[in-house]
Amino acid sequence: MEKGQPNINNELFLSLLEKGGKHAFETLFRLYYSKLVHIARGYLVYQQEAENIVQNVFLRIWENKECLGEVSNINSYLYTMTKNLCLDQLKHEKVKRNYLDNSYRIKSEIQYNFIQDEAASLLLENELEDKIIQSIELLPEKCKNIFKKSRLEGLKHSEIAAELGVSHRTVDNHIANALRHLRLHLREFITISQ
Amino acid sequence: MLDQKIYKYLRGTATSKEEKEVQNWITASDINARRFNLLKAKHIASALEETNMDLDGSYHHIVFAQKPSSSDRRRFSSTILKSVAIFAILLVLSSIFRDTFVDSGAKSVIPEDAIILQLENGNIEVISEEGTAKVVDSEGNVLGAQQGSRLIYKKSGAPKEGLVYNTLTVPYGKRFDVLLSDGTQVTLNSGTSLKYPVQFLNTENRQVFLDGEAFFNVAKDTVHPFIVNTNQLNVRVLGTKFNLSSYPEDQFVNTTLLEGSVSVYNKQDSFDSSKASLLEPGFKAEWNKYNKQILIEEADIAMHTDWLNGKIILRHVPFKNIVKKLERHYNVEIVNNNPKLDQELFTASFDIETIDQVFQTFNLTYEMDYKINDRQIIIN
Numbered sequence: 001m002e003k004g005q006p007n008i009n010n011e012l013f014l015s016l017l018e019k020g021g022k023h024a025f026e027t028l029f030r031l032y033y034s035k036l037v038h039i040a041r042g043y044l045v046y047q048q049e050a051e052n053i054v055q056n057v058f059l060r061i062w063e064n065k066e067c068l069g070e071v072s073n074i075n076s077y078l079y080t081m082t083k084n085l086c087l088d089q090l091k092h093e094k095v096k097r098n099y100l101d102n103s104y105r106i107k108s109e110i111q112y113n114f115i116q117d118e119a120a121s122l123l124l125e126n127e128l129e130d131k132i133i134q135s136i137e138l139l140p141e142k143c144k145n146i147f148k149k150s151r152l153e154g155l156k157h158s159e160i161a162a163e164l165g166v167s168h169r170t171v172d173n174h175i176a177n178a179l180r181h182l183r184l185h186l187r188e189f190i191t192i193s194q
Numbered sequence: 195m196l197d198q199k200i201y202k203y204l205r206g207t208a209t210s211k212e213e214k215e216v217q218n219w220i221t222a223s224d225i226n227a228r229r230f231n232l233l234k235a236k237h238i239a240s241a242l243e244e245t246n247m248d249l250d251g252s253y254h255h256i257v258f259a260q261k262p263s264s265s266d267r268r269r270f271s272s273t274i275l276k277s278v279a280i281f282a283i284l285l286v287l288s289s290i291f292r293d294t295f296v297d298s299g300a301k302s303v304i305p306e307d308a309i310i311l312q313l314e315n316g317n318i319e320v321i322s323e324e325g326t327a328k329v330v331d332s333e334g335n336v337l338g339a340q341q342g343s344r345l346i347y348k349k350s351g352a353p354k355e356g357l358v359y360n361t362l363t364v365p366y367g368k369r370f371d372v373l374l375s376d377g378t379q380v381t382l383n384s385g386t387s388l389k390y391p392v393q394f395l396n397t398e399n400r401q402v403f404l405d406g407e408a409f410f411n412v413a414k415d416t417v418h419p420f421i422v423n424t425n426q427l428n429v430r431v432l433g434t435k436f437n438l439s440s441y442p443e444d445q446f447v448n449t450t451l452l453e454g455s456v457s458v459y460n461k462q463d464s465f466d467s468s469k470a471s472l473l474e475p476g477f478k479a480e481w482n483k484y485n486k487q488i489l490i491e492e493a494d495i496a497m498h499t500d501w502l503n504g505k506i507i508l509r510h511v512p513f514k515n516i517v518k519k520l521e522r523h524y525n526v527e528i529v530n531n532n533p534k535l536d537q538e539l540f541t542a543s544f545d546i547e548t549i550d551q552v553f554q555t556f557n558l559t560y561e562m563d564y565k566i567n568d569r570q571i572i573i574n
Contacts, residue, residue: 035242038238038241038242039238039242042234042237042238046318048316048318049316052316106217106221107217109221110217110220110221110227110230113220113227113231114230114231114234114235117227117228117231117232117235119228119231119232119235120231120232120234120235121235123232123235123236123239124235124238124239127235127239127242128239128242131239131242131243135243
């Protein structure tokens with residue numbers, strides 16, 4: 001990543017989150033939610049809890065947003081929180097099921113070992129950050145530019161319109177497009193743009 | 195151990211024998227475990243972009259969980275209304291989506307052929323037919339226990355707090371009994387799920403929610419009518435025996451009455467005895483989901499209830515309706531590439547036959563070109 005490029009870890013974005021900016025929070029959510037759920041599924045023995053866990057992660061972020069100033073890497077923060085909640089869940093399930101069945105015991109042992117493997121963890125955490133940055137970088141140039149200014153730096157639509165010499169409506173459209181792409185998860189978008 | 199085998203395990207496509215083999219290999223040494231962990235991390239990472247979720251629904255879920263301050267509230271009210279509408283639409287869409295395409299991601303770790311009990315807090319218990327399971331409340335009191343292929347809830351006074359629901363889900367190829375706290379006995383057919391309160395309230399009707407097919411023997415309680423909610427149709431009884439089949443993929447919801455009396459009415463209307471259709475023993479009410487009409491006619495009781503004895507009875511049933519029945523009963527997938535066959539009527543009865551023998555029987559009356567590969571049957 002080029003230095004100075006606004007990304008999810010830039011101070012402006014974190015301060016937007018800290019101030020309780022709904023847009024910033026929603027952006028973080030759209031960027032991360034399904035990816036974290038996917039990771040959580042990998043950590044759990046029974047995957048049904050994955051969505052709950054990640055919703056909890058976001059709830060906690062929202063409730064503790066005042067403390068986000070101390071966070072230097074939001075990616076690492078989100079990932080670690082998800083992992084810890086999954087570990088809690090594994091422990092909780094272990095207590096509940098310990099005596100029930102043997103195949104659960106083997107599975108849970110393997111999951112424990114996996115969640116505590118530092119190398120595997122680091123690989124996942126880095127890969128997650130790469131994918132998030134990519135998902136912004138792969139937006140069409142203009143759209144990306146406007147998205148970053150609006151969602152990551154917190155500029156108002158009118159300010160962006162003035163700076164780029166485009167209409168307010170154009171800015172709105174680009175933001176809407178960007179959000180739609182984030183929602184569709186870029187896969188479709190990548191195939192369209194190739 | 196070959197990476198291929200490990201990936202197969204990670205994708206959840208390994209057979210249970212292969213699964214055991216991989217698990218034994220992982221737990222055999224630290225080196226193996228570390229190699230597995232890295233492969234697993236890569237496997238998860240490689241699919242990070244392919245996740246496709248209902249972000250709007252989940253987002254609003256989180257936003258709603260927060261309590262807006264009073265100054266926020268006014269500003270948000272119209273947004274919230276809009277969000278609720280969008281959320282509702284998404285909910286409907288996602289349920290249609292779920293009905294059409296079975297969600298493969300979320301279920302892959304729980305074995306597909308497991309009987310599952312979901313508790314009020316969302317926790318999932320896997321019920322093995324040889325095992326024992328218990329349902330406890332938040333204070334650790336036992337509310338229900340499993341005995342073989344039966345789950346029995348304790349008869350007891352009304353709960354201290356509101357209704358607490360459990361949901362029992364029975365996969366294809368299996369059946370299961372549940373005895374509710376009011377003494378009502380329900381037998382769930384393959385591919386069915388039933389949501390019911392662990393204890394009923396004294397102040398309300400008894401209500402349960404059915405997705406699939408079940409036979410009810412409702413304990414008599416004239417003060418508290420027993421209401422089975424299905425997707426579109428409600429069945430209201432005081433105490434009787436009846437069979438209710440309401441699979442989402444079927445065109446008809448069939449209610450067949452053996453004893454007593456039941457009223458059948460559109461879920462959208464609240465119960466009104468003058469509008470509801472009253473059924474007499476030996477009759478069935480067939481609700482057509484497409485035109486929303488109810489047809490009441492004399493029923494072939496055996497055909498509707500012999501699944502209880504593990505039988506399938508077919509009398510002049512078009513093949514396309516048989517396909518689902520067989521899939522549920524035998525836990526197989528049937529791919530029919532011969533549209534003409536769909537309309538062919540069959541009469542037959544099966545109980546101990548294997549799926550192989552079933553198809554041989556069909557073949558006697560209608561020659562079909564079929565191939566059986568393990569759990570999949572292809573007809574050309």
